[in-house]
Amino acid sequence: MQITVLGHAHASFSPERATLRMRLGVEGSDKQAAMEHTTSLVQGFTTVVEQLKDMSPSPTSWSSVAPIATRSWRPWSQDGKVLPTRHAAECLVKLKFTDFHSLSRFIDRWGGRTGVTVEGVDWTLTEGRRKQEEDNVLAQAVVQAHARATTMARAAGEQSVRFLEIADEGLLAEQQSAASPTMYGAAMRSGAPPDSEGITIAPEDVELDVTVHARFSTD
Secondary structure, eight states, rough: OOEEEEEEEEEEEOOOEEEEEEEEEEEOOOHHHHHHHHHHHHHHHHHHHHHHHSSSSSSSEEEEOOHHHHHHHHOOOOSSOOOOOOEEEEEEEEEESOOOHHHHHHHHHHSSTTTTEEEEEEEEEHHHHHHHHHHHHHHHHHHHHHHHHHHHHTEEEEEEOOEEEETTTTTTTOOOOOOOEEEEEEOOOOHHHHHHHSSOOOOEEEEEEEEEEEEEOOO
């Protein structure tokens, strides 16, 4: 007799890193002014990043600044008339924090500036920790699959099972789609308690889900 089962495991972890995503840029009727304002924002951002990197210990571990992108368009009024040309310049920047209190202060300082849009925060583990925990949760999913198959076999009058096939979700012969272990990061939440200044970052756990498909034999 053959038994095909699904094994699943889930675990939650406190985040160790937080990557802030921001969009710096403005739009207006003057193309040069939009470019100059955006350039000034980017220069200010890079200056602060260098200051943070020079701290000991530094609250950041990585940053990126994309090239400044520009665009121009002719908007339409509600009555169908073509309006004067508008121009926009923007730059996507990212900054990874190891200290979440510093992250809160940084967002409080930058979030309210004209031309700055805080798009969100990605909460993660370090690369080494993530790989370790993925391996652990994967092993738990395999154990769960074996236990499930054993229970089904005993209910059918058999005493034990042996592995015939085991695969990531969707990779057994009859499956049509493939999926890999999924790491979920929490979104950023902000709020200012009455007795504090600025915003409060409340990171949620990083969650890891792993599913495997396995086929067993009772022979």
